[in-house]
Amino acid sequence: MGRRSKVIINFSLTILAFFSLQNSIFSQTTILGTVRDGYDPLYSASIILKDSLSNAIIGYTYSDDNGNYELKTSKIGQFNLIFTSLSYEAKTIPLVIDSKQTEIKIDVVLNEKPMNLREVIVKADLPMTIKEDTISFKTKYYAKGSEQTVEELLKSIPGVVVNSDGTIKVGNQEIEKLMIDGDDLFEKGYTILSKNMPAYPIEEVEILKNYSNNRLLKGVEESNKVALNLKLNEKSKRIWFGNIETSIGNNSFYQLKGNLMNFGKKSKYYFLTNLNTIGYDATGDIENLIRPFRIDEPASIGDNQKINSSLSLLPQNINFKQSRTHFNNAKLLSFNTIFNPTEKLKLKTLGFLNCDQSDFFRNSLDYVSVNNTNFINTEDYQLRNKKRIAFGKLDGTYTISKNKTIAITTKYNNGNFNDGSNLLFNDNSIIENLEHQNSLFDQKISYTNKFKEKKVFLLTGRYIDEKTPQNYSVNQFLFQDLFPTIPTANTVKQQNTNQMQFAGVNLHLLDRKDKGHLFELQLGNEFRKDRLSTLFSILENNTTVEKPVGYQNNTTYMVNDLYLKSKYLFKLNTVGFTGKLNIHQLFNRLENNKNFNRQNPFFINPSLGFDWKINSKNKIVSSYSYTTTNAKVLDVFSDYSLIGFRSFSKGTNNFNQLNASSIVFNYQLGNWSDRFFANMFILYSRNHDFFSTNTLLNQNFTQADKRLIKDREFLSFNSKLDYYFKFITSNLKLDIGYTKSEFKNIINNSNLRQVTSNNYNYGLELRSGFKRAFNYHVGTKWTTTEIETTTNIAFTNNTSFLDLSFVFNKRFDLQLQSERYYFGNLQTDNTYYFLDLDTHYKLLENKLTLGLSGKNLFNTQSFRNFSISDIGTSMTEYRLLPRYVLLTMELRF
Numbered sequence: 001m002g003r004r005s006k007v008i009i010n011f012s013l014t015i016l017a018f019f020s021l022q023n024s025i026f027s028q029t030t031i032l033g034t035v036r037d038g039y040d041p042l043y044s045a046s047i048i049l050k051d052s053l054s055n056a057i058i059g060y061t062y063s064d065d066n067g068n069y070e071l072k073t074s075k076i077g078q079f080n081l082i083f084t085s086l087s088y089e090a091k092t093i094p095l096v097i098d099s100k101q102t103e104i105k106i107d108v109v110l111n112e113k114p115m116n117l118r119e120v121i122v123k124a125d126l127p128m129t130i131k132e133d134t135i136s137f138k139t140k141y142y143a144k145g146s147e148q149t150v151e152e153l154l155k156s157i158p159g160v161v162v163n164s165d166g167t168i169k170v171g172n173q174e175i176e177k178l179m180i181d182g183d184d185l186f187e188k189g190y191t192i193l194s195k196n197m198p199a200y201p202i203e204e205v206e207i208l209k210n211y212s213n214n215r216l217l218k219g220v221e222e223s224n225k226v227a228l229n230l231k232l233n234e235k236s237k238r239i240w241f242g243n244i245e246t247s248i249g250n251n252s253f254y255q256l257k258g259n260l261m262n263f264g265k266k267s268k269y270y271f272l273t274n275l276n277t278i279g280y281d282a283t284g285d286i287e288n289l290i291r292p293f294r295i296d297e298p299a300s301i302g303d304n305q306k307i308n309s310s311l312s313l314l315p316q317n318i319n320f321k322q323s324r325t326h327f328n329n330a331k332l333l334s335f336n337t338i339f340n341p342t343e344k345l346k347l348k349t350l351g352f353l354n355c356d357q358s359d360f361f362r363n364s365l366d367y368v369s370v371n372n373t374n375f376i377n378t379e380d381y382q383l384r385n386k387k388r389i390a391f392g393k394l395d396g397t398y399t400i401s402k403n404k405t406i407a408i409t410t411k412y413n414n415g416n417f418n419d420g421s422n423l424l425f426n427d428n429s430i431i432e433n434l435e436h437q438n439s440l441f442d443q444k445i446s447y448t449n450k451f452k453e454k455k456v457f458l459l460t461g462r463y464i465d466e467k468t469p470q471n472y473s474v475n476q477f478l479f480q481d482l483f484p485t486i487p488t489a490n491t492v493k494q495q496n497t498n499q500m501q502f503a504g505v506n507l508h509l510l511d512r513k514d515k516g517h518l519f520e521l522q523l524g525n526e527f528r529k530d531r532l533s534t535l536f537s538i539l540e541n542n543t544t545v546e547k548p549v550g551y552q553n554n555t556t557y558m559v560n561d562l563y564l565k566s567k568y569l570f571k572l573n574t575v576g577f578t579g580k581l582n583i584h585q586l587f588n589r590l591e592n593n594k595n596f597n598r599q600n601p602f603f604i605n606p607s608l609g610f611d612w613k614i615n616s617k618n619k620i621v622s623s624y625s626y627t628t629t630n631a632k633v634l635d636v637f638s639d640y641s642l643i644g645f646r647s648f649s650k651g652t653n654n655f656n657q658l659n660a661s662s663i664v665f666n667y668q669l670g671n672w673s674d675r676f677f678a679n680m681f682i683l684y685s686r687n688h689d690f691f692s693t694n695t696l697l698n699q700n701f702t703q704a705d706k707r708l709i710k711d712r713e714f715l716s717f718n719s720k721l722d723y724y725f726k727f728i729t730s731n732l733k734l735d736i737g738y739t740k741s742e743f744k745n746i747i748n749n750s751n752l753r754q755v756t757s758n759n760y761n762y763g764l765e766l767r768s769g770f771k772r773a774f775n776y777h778v779g780t781k782w783t784t785t786e787i788e789t790t791t792n793i794a795f796t797n798n799t800s801f802l803d804l805s806f807v808f809n810k811r812f813d814l815q816l817q818s819e820r821y822y823f824g825n826l827q828t829d830n831t832y833y834f835l836d837l838d839t840h841y842k843l844l845e846n847k848l849t850l851g852l853s854g855k856n857l858f859n860t861q862s863f864r865n866f867s868i869s870d871i872g873t874s875m876t877e878y879r880l881l882p883r884y885v886l887l888t889m890e891l892r893f
Contacts, residue, residue: 028072028073028074028102029072029073029074029076029097029101029102029103029104030070030071030072030102030103030104031049031070031071031072031073031081031095031103031104031105031106032068032069032070032071032103032104032105032106033068033069033105033106033107033108034063034066034067034068034069034107034108035047035063035067035069035083035085035107035108035110036067036107036108036109036110037088037109037110037111037112040067041063041065041066041067041068042063042067042085042088042110043063043064043065043067044062044063044085044130044131044132045062045063045067045069045083045084045085045088045110046060046062046082046083046084046085047060047061047062047063047069047071047081047082047083048060048081048082048084049071049073049079049080049081049082050079050080050081050082051075051077051078051079051080052077052078052079052080052094053078058073058075058079059071059072059073062130064616065616066615066616068616072726073097074726074727075097076097076098076099077096077097078094078095078096079094079095079096079097080092080093080094080095081093081094081095081106083108083110085110087112087113088110088111088112088113089110089111089112089113090110091108091110093106093108127141127142128141128158133208133209133210133211134206134207134208134209135206135207135209135673136204136205136206136207136231137157137158137204137205137206137207138203138204139153139157139199139202139203139204139205140203141771142156142157142158142769143156143199144156144775144805144807144813145807145810145813146805146807146813146814146815146838146840147199148198148199148840149194149195149196149197149198149199150178150193150194150195150197150198150199150202150230151166151168151191151194151195152199153199153202153205154168154194154205154228156769157205158673158731158769159171159207159672159673160205160207160228162194164321165191165284165285166191166194166195166281166284166285167191167284168190168191168194168228170207170226170228170672171671171672171677171679172672172679172681172720173224173225173226175190175226175227175228176188176211176213176225176226176227176294177190177213177227177228178190178193178194178227178228178230179227179228179229179230180193180229180230180232180263180268180270181229181230181231181232181237181263181268182229183268183338183348185268185270185336185338185348185350186289186336186350187288187289187292188288188289188292188293188294189283189284189285189286189288189289189290189292190288191283191284191285191288192272192282192283192284192289192334192352193270195281195282195283195284196257196259196272196274196282197259197261197270197272198242198243198259198892200846200892201232201233201236201241201261202230202231202232202233203231203232203233204230204231205228205229205230205231206228206229206230206231207226207227207228208226208227208228208229209226210223210224210225211223211225211226211227212225213225213294213297214298214299214405214448214458216403216405216448216450216456217298217448217456217510219454219512220450220454220455220456220510220512220518221298221456221510221518222518222569232263236261236263237263237264238262238263238264238265239262240260240261240262241260241261241262241892241893242258242259242260242261242271242892242893243258243259243890243891243892243893244256244257244258244890244891244893245257245258245888245889245890245891246888246889247278247851247853247886247887247888247889248886248887249278249853249884249885249886249887250884250885251882251884252277253277253278253884253886254275254276254277254278254886255274255275255276255277255278255280255886255888256273256274256275256276257272257273257274257275257276257282258272258273259271259272260272265340266339266340267337267338267339267340268337268338269336269337269338270334270336270337271334271335271336272332272333272334272336273332273333273334274330274331274332275330275331275332276328276330277328277329277330278323278328278855278881278884278886279322279323279324279325279326279327279328279881280323280328280330281322281323281326282330282332283332283354286354286389286391289352289391290391290411290413290440291303291306298458298508298510299407299444299446299448299458299460299506299508301444301460301461301462301504301505301506301524301526302442302444302462302464302502302504302526305464305500305502305528306466306500307438307466307467307468307498307499307500308632308634309436309468309470309496309498310634310641310643310649311434311470311472311494311496311641311642311643311644312434313383313385313419313421313432313434314383314385314419315360315362315383318865318876318878319865320821320863320865320878321819323855323881324834324856324880324881325360325361325878325879325880325881326358326360326881327358327359327360327361327881328356328357328358328359329356329357329358330354330355330356330358331353331354331355331356332352332353332354333352333353333354334350334351334352334353335349335350335351336348336349336350336351337349343399344398344399344400345396345397345398345399346395346396346397346398347394347395347396348393348394348395348396349392349393349394349395350391350392350393350394350395351391351392352389352390352391352392353388353389353390353391354387354388354389355387355388355389356385356386356387357384357385357386358384358385359382359383359384359385360381360382360383360385361381361382361383361878361879362379362381362383362876362877362878362879363378363379363380363381363876363877364377364378364379364381364874364875364876364877365377365378365874365875365876366378366379366872366873366874367872367873367874368697368699368871368872369871369872370697370747370748370789370870370871370872371747371748371750373697373747373748375699377425377426377699378424378425378426378427379423379424379425380423380424381421381422381423381424382421382422382423383419383420383421384419384420384421385417385418385419386417386418386419387415387416387417387418388415388416388417389413389414389415390413390414390415391411391412391413391414392411392412392413393409393410393411393412394408394409394410394411395407395408395409396408396409403449403450403451404447404448404449404450405447405448406445406446406447406448407445407446407448408444408445408446409442409443409444409445410442410443411440411441411442411443412440412441412442413438413439413440414437414438414439414440415437415438415439416437417434417435417436417437417438418433418434418435419432419433419434419435419436420432420433420434423645425476425645425646426699428476428478429476430474430475430476430645431474431475431476432472432473432474432645433472433473434470434471434472435470435471436468436469436470436471437467437468437469438466438467438468439466439467440464440465440466441464441465441466442462442463442464443462443463443464444460444461444462444463445460445461445462446458446459446460446461447459447460454511454512454513455509455510455511455512456509456510457507457508457509457510458506458507458508458509458510459505459506459507459508460505460506460508461504461505461506462502462503462504462505463501463502463503464500464501464502464503465499465500465501465502466499466500466501467497467498467499467500468496468498468499469495469496469497469498470494470495470496470497470498471493471494471495471496472493472494472495472496472642473491473492473493473494474491474492474493474645475490475491476490476491476645477489477490477491477492477538478645478646478700478701479492479538479646479700479701480700481698481700481701482701482703483538483546483548486538486540486545486546488540488545489538489539489540489545489546490539490540490541491538491539491540491541491542492536492537492538492539492642493536493537493539494534494535494536494537494641494642495533495534495535496532496533496534496535496641497531497532497533498530498531498532498533499530499531500528500529500530500531501528501529502526502527502528502529503526503527504524504525504526504527505524505525506522506523506524507522507523507524508520508521508522509521509522515571516569516571517568517569517570517571518567518568518569519567519568519569520565520566520567520568521564521565521566521567522563522564522565522566523563523564523565524562524563524565525560525561525562525563526560526561526563527558527559527560527561528558528559529556529557529558530555530556530557530558530632530633531555531556532553532554532555532556532557532633532634532637533553533554533555534551534552534553534637534639534641534642535547535552536548536551536552536640536641536642550639550640551639551640551641551642551648552593552639553592553593553637553638553639553641554591554592554593554594555590555591555592555593555633555636555637555638556589556590556591557588557589557590557591557633557636558588558589558590559586559587559588559630560586560587560588561584561585561586561630562584562585562586562587563582563583563584563585564582564583565580565581565582565583566580566581566582567579567580567581574612574613574614574615575610575611575612575613576609576610576611576612577608577609577610578607578608578609578610578611578623579606579607579608579609580605580606580607580608580609580625581604581605581606582604582605582606583604584602584603584604584605584628585600585602586599586600586601586602586603586630587600588600588601588630588655590636590654590655592636592637592638592639592653593638593639595638597654597655599655601630601655601657603628603657605625605626605627605628606625606626607623607624607625607626608623608624608625609621609622609623609624610622610623616671617669617670617671617674618667618668618669619667619668620665620666620667620668621664621665621666621668622663622664622665622666623663623664624661624662624663624664625661625662626659626660626661627659627660627661627662628657628658628659629657629658629660630656630657630658631652631655631656631657631658631691634651635651635652635656635691635706636651636652636653636654636655636656637650637651637653638650638651638653640703646700646701646702647701647702647703647704648701648702648703648704649693649703649704649705649706650704650705650706651706652691652706652707652708656689656691656708657689658687658688658689658690658691659687659688659689660685660686660687660688660689661685661686661688662683662684662685662686663682663683663684663685664681664682664683665680665681665682665683666679666680666681666682667679667680668680672722675723675724675726676721676722676723676724677721677722677723678719678720678721678722679719679720679721680717680718680719681716681717681718681719682715682716682717683714683715683716684713684714684715684716685713685714686711686712686713686714687711687712687713687714688710688711689708689709689710690708690709690712690743691706691707691708691709692706692707692708692709692743692744692745692746693705693706693707693745693746694707694745694746694747694749695745695746695747695748696748696749697747697748697871707746709744709745709752712742712743712744713740713741713742714739714740714741714742715738715739715740715741716737716738716739716740717737717738717739718735718736718737718738719734719735719736719737720733720734720735720736721733721734722734728768729768729769729770729771730766730767730768730769731766731767731768731769732764732765732766733764733765733766733767733779734763734764735761735762735763735764735781736761736762737759737760737761737762738758738759738760738761739757739758739759740756740757740758740759741756741757741759742754742755742756742757743755743757745870747871753789753790754789755787755788755789755870756787756788756789757785757786757787757788758784758785758786758787758788758794759783759784759785759786760782760783760784760786761781761782761783761784762781762782763779763780763781763782764779764780765777765778765779765780766778766779773806773807773808773809774804774805774806774807775804775805776802776803776804776805777801777802777803777805778801778802778803779800779801780798780799780800780801781798781799781800782796782797782798783796783797783798783799784796784797785797785867785868787868787869787870789870793868793873794868795823795824795825795866795868796824797821797822797823797824797865798820798821798822799819799820799821799822800819800820801817801818801819801820802818803815803816803817803818804816810842810845811841811842811843811845812839812840812841812842813839813840814837814838814839815837815838815839816835816836816837817834817835817836817837817838818833818834818835818836819833819834819835820832820833820834821833821834821863823863823864823865823866824866825866825873826864826865826866826875829863829864830864832860832863833858833860834856834857834858834860835856835857835858836853836854836855836856836857837852837853837854837857838851838852838853838854839851839852839853840888846892847891847892848889848890848891848892849888849889849890849892850887850888850889850890851887851888851889851890852885852886852887852888853885853886853888854883854884854885854886855881855883855884856880856881856882856883856884857883858883859882859883860880861879861880861882862877862878862879862880863877863878863880864876864877864878865878
């Protein structure tokens with residue numbers, strides 16, 4: 001670690017030195033000072049620098065919480081500095097700036113001005129405005145002219161980051177929701193909106209800070225949540241409008257998508273469809289739509305409840321663009337509405353149907369070398385997955401009075417899946433088939449009563465019923481060493497039934513004190529019942545010959561959690577202390593194959609938090625917590641269960657509680673909307689108890705027994721820096737990270753061994769914000785992975801990209817996206833290049849657009865990567881979608 005640490009430190013120092021030098025290279029004058037009303041500082045006062053002759057705006061800014069402001073310019077000459085704030089008289093300060101001045105300090109006092117109802121206030125059309133917790137961006141000042149969807153538009157808004165999976169963040173924090181004119185349709189599943197809705201109706205993007213999902217909690221709860229609100233232009237309100245886009249290309253590649261919308265004050269309608277074979281994911285993570293999860297959110301009881309199945313054929317995340325390996329035939333249809341039948345009642349409906357047939361191709365070569373066990377496995381793997389997911393939701397909110405509301409949510413999900421693989425394993429042909437379903441019924445009701453100005457009471461109840469039956473079969477028998485008495489067997493099957501029922505009630509009191517202190521108290525009870533059954537059969541020519549003992553499970557696991565949670569936030573000027581004490585009394589009951597056990601553990605989870613807002617630019621947040629978590633049903637079943645064509649696993653057949661301690665430290669310099677912003681995050685956790693495995697490792701099969709092991713550690717460090725270079729109108733991002741993970745396991749009944757994984761990443765990217773015809777986005781990232789056991793293995797990968805955007809005029813634009821991948825420890829074929837193209841021509845402005853889209857223009861057929869684990873190394877080759885070119889036509893109506 002020493003050499004790499006020095007590299008990272010030198011890299012960081014070089015960048016910091018660069019930041020320091022650039023200020024001396026480019027001459028600028030800083031105008032700064034304070035704005036007051038005679039007694040107190042004025043927040044969000046507008047400061048505009050104008051040329052005294054042309055009256056052109058040279059620059060603008062706003063005062064912060066302490067009334068301080070800072071404005072930089074490289075111009076020289078005579079200017080007027082104008083100070084304005086609502087309900088105050090404007091003040092103009094003339095000033096002269098010459099090339100020798102580096103700093104000018106101007107403090108002003110604004111006088112109150114009585115409001116005149118007949119007075120007309122003329123406001124400048126500024127690109128950005130700040131009003132309390134809302135920051136508004138006029139899209140016409142930030143859009144490049146080539147944005148087709150909301151997702152592409154948001155990438156151009158300062159401070160908003162859109163990850164490759166569609167996740168939207170403001171700074172480093174994911175948003176809560178993406179609304180349209182104040183109404184939310186999709187909650188945490190907002191990617192279905194951002195990936196499909198066209199960008200042209202959006203006039204403003206609002207960033208809502210300190211956001212509360214429940215309006216009655218605004219100003220009471222301690223919220224640092226962020227949400228986005230899309231404000232439509234007037235011509236797109238209260239009318240039906242939309243677009244249809246069709247794309248046809250070579251080799252049967254196509255895409256058809258459409259949007260039909262009507263956004264009024266009392267009702268909103270949004271219908272969308274997407275059909276494509278180009279690997280495009282029109283939904284993002286569907287789980288966020290079906291099961292939105294929020295941590296420590298009032299009335300979020302049951303958000304963390306779901307079934308986890310141990311058997312799946314879906315490929316793991318390969319750290320590569322899914323659209324390049326996803327051979328699909330997807331069909332999406334969604335109907336979404338919001339009604340306000342009365343002033344007190346709001347109804348929201350969401351209907352969603354997604355059908356897809358996807359193919360995945362992979363070849364792998366696995367070198368296993370551990371504890372004197374050495375062998376090589378080869379796989380030629382082809383997977384076809386067919387799925388149909390139907391999801392419906394009804395939300396109803398009734399405002400009983402100004403301070404009382406009741407909210408009811410009903411959800412139903414039904415999914416059917418058929419996974420089939422054709423596998424050549426060490427030259428043996430193996431066919432797998434997995435038919436499985438998922439059905440979910442979810443009912444929640446929540447009552448909120450703001451019985452005093454700063455006191456709120458919530459009562460929430462929830463019931464969930466979820467089932468995931470599975471039928472799995474393999475046409476080969478690879479377990480002769482495990483079952484030597486059945487030499488003629490040639491097929492195995494397993495039937496799984498997994499059902500979960502959850503019922504819970506939660507009473508939550510929030511009491512905000514006069515000095516900003518906050519007291520919270522929760523009393524609740526949560527009951528969960530899991531039924532897990534696995535029936536493993538060995539067959540000969542479709543005839544069952546044995547159902548071996550020790551490979552059948554019939555488990556019923558019931559957990560009743562009676563809890564009391566308390567929290568107190570104590571504020572002392574700019575310092576806040578948060579103490580939490582959660583008390584749990586569990587009543588556990590476990591039945592494994594008709595053997596009953598009971599357990600009634602009692603435990604306390606304490607935590608202590610500290611946050612210090614040193615000033616408007618510096619903030620520290622830190623916390624310590626001690627947690628005890630209860631084992632899940634997949635940890636406690638008693639006999640072996642088939643989890644793959646050659647793998648078995650079993651649980652502990654016992655109750656277990658896992659204890660852990662963690663420390664979090666976060667330092668923030670600046671704010672995400674500032675010219676310079678830096679964030680450093682450190683997490684250290686120690687698992688006093690954790691689940692590991694004792695694995696019987698064989699070339700043809702593996703068999704893992706879950707074990708409770710003591711002590712492992714995890715350390716994560718990440719630092720991000722953003723800096724805006726005004727002289728080149730570009731934003732630089734730096735990202736440096738390190739993760740160390742320790743765990744212990746047993747292989748082939750040997751001694752307990754410790755495995756340490758080290759991961760380093762460091763990269764940078766530069767994105768322009770020109771208001772001209774050309775823009776760029778360039779970046780590179782290195783990732784180093786190291787595994788330490790009895791031997792050390794390490795390698796480094798690199799990913800780089802260059803995106804170019806050309807807007808030649810209002811009608812014609814062109815985008816180029818290029819990528820380079822380098823995979824360490826591959827002797828040959830270790831570097832891959834990709835080039836994509838998109839261009840649009842507006843034949844009839846705001847009506848008809850023609851386009852051309854090309855993907856994988858270098859026609860790279862496959863790529864290989866290298867991975868390491870605690871038992872060996874793997875080299876894997878993936879088949880890619882071939883080059884295709886689409887002719888597109890978009891019609892707006």
